[in-house]
Amino acid sequence: MDTQLDLWEVFIQSKAGSHHVHAGSVHASDEAMALQNARDIYTRRNEGSSLWVVPAKYITASSSADADMLFDPANDKIYRHPTFYIMPEGAKQI
Amino acid sequence: MDAVHTISDFQHKIDSDLNIEPKDVMPDKYRTHLIRQMSQHAHSEVIGMQPEGNWITRAPSLRAKQILLAKIQDEGGHGLYLYSATETLGISRDELIQQLHEGKAKYSNIFNYPALTWADIGAIGWLVDGAAIVNQVSLQRTSYGPYARAMFRICKEESFHQRQGYEIMANMMKGTAAQREMAQDAMNRWWWPSLMMFGPHDSDSPHTGDAFQYKIKRKSNDELRQKFIDKTVQQAEVIGLTIPDPSLKWNEEKESYDHGEINWDEFKSVISGNGPCNKQRMDHHIKYHQEGAWVREAVNAYAQRTQRAEAN
Numbered sequence: 001m002d003t004q005l006d007l008w009e010v011f012i013q014s015k016a017g018s019h020h021v022h023a024g025s026v027h028a029s030d031e032a033m034a035l036q037n038a039r040d041i042y043t044r045r046n047e048g049s050s051l052w053v054v055p056a057k058y059i060t061a062s063s064s065a066d067a068d069m070l071f072d073p074a075n076d077k078i079y080r081h082p083t084f085y086i087m088p089e090g091a092k093q094i
Numbered sequence: 095m096d097a098v099h100t101i102s103d104f105q106h107k108i109d110s111d112l113n114i115e116p117k118d119v120m121p122d123k124y125r126t127h128l129i130r131q132m133s134q135h136a137h138s139e140v141i142g143m144q145p146e147g148n149w150i151t152r153a154p155s156l157r158a159k160q161i162l163l164a165k166i167q168d169e170g171g172h173g174l175y176l177y178s179a180t181e182t183l184g185i186s187r188d189e190l191i192q193q194l195h196e197g198k199a200k201y202s203n204i205f206n207y208p209a210l211t212w213a214d215i216g217a218i219g220w221l222v223d224g225a226a227i228v229n230q231v232s233l234q235r236t237s238y239g240p241y242a243r244a245m246f247r248i249c250k251e252e253s254f255h256q257r258q259g260y261e262i263m264a265n266m267m268k269g270t271a272a273q274r275e276m277a278q279d280a281m282n283r284w285w286w287p288s289l290m291m292f293g294p295h296d297s298d299s300p301h302t303g304d305a306f307q308y309k310i311k312r313k314s315n316d317e318l319r320q321k322f323i324d325k326t327v328q329q330a331e332v333i334g335l336t337i338p339d340p341s342l343k344w345n346e347e348k349e350s351y352d353h354g355e356i357n358w359d360e361f362k363s364v365i366s367g368n369g370p371c372n373k374q375r376m377d378h379h380i381k382y383h384q385e386g387a388w389v390r391e392a393v394n395a396y397a398q399r400t401q402r403a404e405a406n
Contacts, residue, residue, distance in 0.1 A: 017113035017239055050115065079161045080168075085257040088264045091332045092325070 136176035206369030219259015
C-alpha cells in the first residue's frame with residue numbers, strides 16, 4: 001500500500017546553549033529517518049548545532065480560539081514587570 | 095551533529111565553553127554534582143513559598159496582596175523549571191521529592207527563618223531575592239545547557255521580586271517611627287542570613303573544586319557575596335536603613351566593602367536542623383505532598399479509563 005509516512009515536527013538548536021526552536025516538519029518512517037530528513041531539509045546552511053524530532057501526533061496544541069481565554073488574564077497583571085515599581089531617587093542598579 | 099560520545103569530548107566541550115546537553119556522555123561526578131545543586135535550587139524555590147505564603151491573607155492592601163501572590167506563583171514556577179531541568183539528568187521527580195523528604199537533599203538555609211512582620215516580606219524580596227539574583231545571574235553561564243536556560247528564564251522573571259521588596263522597605267522608611275523601626279528590625283534579622291546564602295568562605299567550601307573544574311560554578315561564594323554587599327549597601331543608605339555590621343566599611347584600595355565576621359556556628363546549626371523553622375517547613379511539605387496523593391491517583395485513573403475507552 002502506498003504511504004506518505006508519518007509526520008514529525010522538527011526543532012533546531014541554532015547554537016550550543018540556546019533553546020530548541022520549532023522549524024517545521026518532515027515525513028519519515030522512523031526516528032533515524034526523521035533525523036536524517038530533518039538534517040537534509042532544515043539545516044543545509046549550518047542552521048543548527050542540534051536537532052529534535054518528535055512525532056507530530058504527540059504534540060498537543062492549544063486552539064487559537066482559546067487564545068483570549070488563556071492569555072488575557074496576564075494583561076492586567078502589570079505588577080509582574082519590574083517597571084511597575086517606582087524606585088527611590090538615587091537608588092542604583094535594581 | 096555534535097553529540098559528545100566520550101569523556102575526552104566532554105572535557106573538550108567544557109574547555110571550549112560549550113554547553114553540555116542531556117544526551118552527551120558526562121562523568122558521573124558531573125551528573126551527581128548537578129543533581130545535587132539543581133535539586134537543592136528547585137527545592138529552595140518551592141520551600142521558599144512558605145514564609146511568604148504566610149502573609150497572603152495579611153497583606154496590608156489589595157495591591158500588596160496581588161503582588162505577593164504573583165511573586166509566590168513565580169517561585170512555584172521556578173521550582174518547576176528547575177525540577178524539569180534536573181530530570182534531564184535521568185532522575186525522576188518522585189526520587190527528587192523523596193530525597194528532600196528524607197533529608198538527603200537540602201534547600202536554601204534562609205527559609206528556615208520565620209517571616210515575623212510585613213517588613214520581613216520586604217526584606218525577603220529585597221535581600222533574599224537580591225542575593226539569589228546575584229547567584230543566578232552568574233549561573234546563566236553554567237556549563238549544563240538545561241540549567242543555564244532555566245536560569246535565563248528565572249532571572250528575567252525575578253527582577254520584579256527584588257524591586258517589590260525594596261519598594262516595601264522604602265515605603266516603610268517613609269512611614270511612622272514604628273514602621274521605620276519594623277523595617278530596621280527586619281533588616282537586622284535578614285542581613286546576616288542573606289550573606290550566608292552564598293555558602294561558606296572559599297577556603298572552607300567542600301564542593302568548590304569540582305564545580306569550577308566543570309564550570310558548573312563560574313564565580314566563587316566569596317566573589318558573589320562581595321558583589322551582593324557592594325550593590326546592596328548603597329540601596330540601604332538611600333532609604334535610611336542601617337546595615338547591622340559595625341565593621342562594614344568602604345575599602346578604597348579594593349573598591350568594595352570590607353565586612354565583619356559571619357557567624358558560621360549559626361549557619362552550621364541551622365543547616366543541620368536547628369533553625370527556628372526547619373521542622374515546620376519540612377512537615378508542611380510532607381503533609382501537603384501526602385494529602386495531594388489522591389489527586390495524582392485520580393488523574394491517572396481518569397487517563398487510564400479514557401485510554402481504555404479509546405481502545406475499544
